[in-house]
Amino acid sequence: MTEVDDIDHALLRLLRQDARRTFSEMAEKVGLSVAAVKRRVDRLRDIGVITGFTAQIDYAKLGWGIEAFTELRYAGSAPVSEIIRTATVAPEVQAIYTTAGDPDALVSIRARDMRHLQQVIDTLRRAGNVTGTKTLMVMDVWTRSDVDPSPPTRPSATTRPQPAQRPRP
C-alpha cells in the first residue's frame, strides 16, 4: 500500500525546498546511500505521492503583473467537467478549484494589466452558463516554503523551525 515513512517525509521536504537537489546531497542529509535515496524517490513518484517537479516563476518579472482570483457561479448544477472545460478556454487561467456550495468555482488568473484581466473575465462569463463572477485582486502572496507533510497519525500541533535556504554554490 501507500506506505510513507519518516525518511520519505524527509525526502519530500527536501524536494519541496529544492526540486533540483542531487541524490547525493539528499543521501547525505537523510543518512542513506545514493542508490537507496533514488529508489525511494522513484517509488514516491510511482505511487503518485510526487506528481511532478516544477519551476517557480516570478510572473511579474515577465510582464504579467496582475494576479486575481475570480469566483464563478453557474446556472443550475453544472458538472465539474463542464466547469473545468469552460474555465480552461482562457490561457490566462492558471488553476481552477471547483467548490462545494457558493460559489461553484474559484479560478486563479494571471494577466498583464487590468484591461487584460477584464478581457479574461469577459471570456469566462461568455464561456458557459456563468451567471455571476466576483473578482479578488491579489495584492501580496505568501507561500509556505516548508510544507509539513507529516503523517496524519501524528497530530503535529506545531511547525518545526526550518534551516535557511541552501545558498547557491
Add this chain to the structure above:
Amino acid sequence: MTEVDDIDHALLRLLRQDARRTFSEMAEKVGLSVAAVKRRVDRLRDIGVITGFTAQIDYAKLGWGIEAFTELRYAGSAPVSEIIRTATVAPEVQAIYTTAGDPDALVSIRARDMRHLQQVIDTLRRAGNVTGTKTLMVMDVWTRSDVDPSPPTRPSATTRPQPAQRPRP
C-alpha cells in the same frame, strides 16, 4: 535589464513541465550547447525570474484529504504584514493571498479531515482581529501544466496544444 528572449521562455516552459530535466536534454530541445543552457538558467535565477524549484505532492495520498479556501475579513484596515502574521500561525495554511476590497485575504488550507479543518479555522479566527470567515471546500483542482510565460508584447490569444507528459525512462 530583465531581458528575457524566446529561448529563455522555452527554457522556462521546459522547467515548468519538469524541473529535474537535465541541461543536456534542454540543450537538445532549444538547439543550444549544454553550457549555454546552463548559463541562461543560472541567469534566470540570478535576475529572479526563476525563484526556485519544487516538488508537486499529492497531499491526499499523505492523509491530508481536505483542501479549502477561507476568506478572511479583518476589523479596520489591517496592514498586509499583520494579516500574514496572523494567518501564518496555523501550519496547515499553505498560502495567503492578501486582496484588495472584500474579503481582505484568501488563505489556502490543507487538513486531514473536517474536524481538523474546523480547528484550523477556529485558530485563524482567534489569531488576530478577524471579524469574519467564509470557507470554500475544494472538490476538484485543475492546474495548467503548460503555463505560457510569453512576452507581454505578444498578445497570445490562444493556447498551444501541449505534447503529452514525457514518460519516465
Add this chain to the structure above:
DNA sequence: ATTGAAAAAGATGGCCA
C-alpha cells in the same frame, strides 16, 4: 531494502570565436 562499486551521463568552468 540497503550498500558499494563500476560504467555512463551530466554538470562546470575556462578559453576563444
Add this chain to the structure above:
DNA sequence: TGGCCATCTTTTTCAAT
C-alpha cells in the same frame, strides 16, 4: 553570447547482503 574541451560530479545499474 555561444561553442568546445577537459575535468569533476552525479546518475544509474547490478551483484551481494
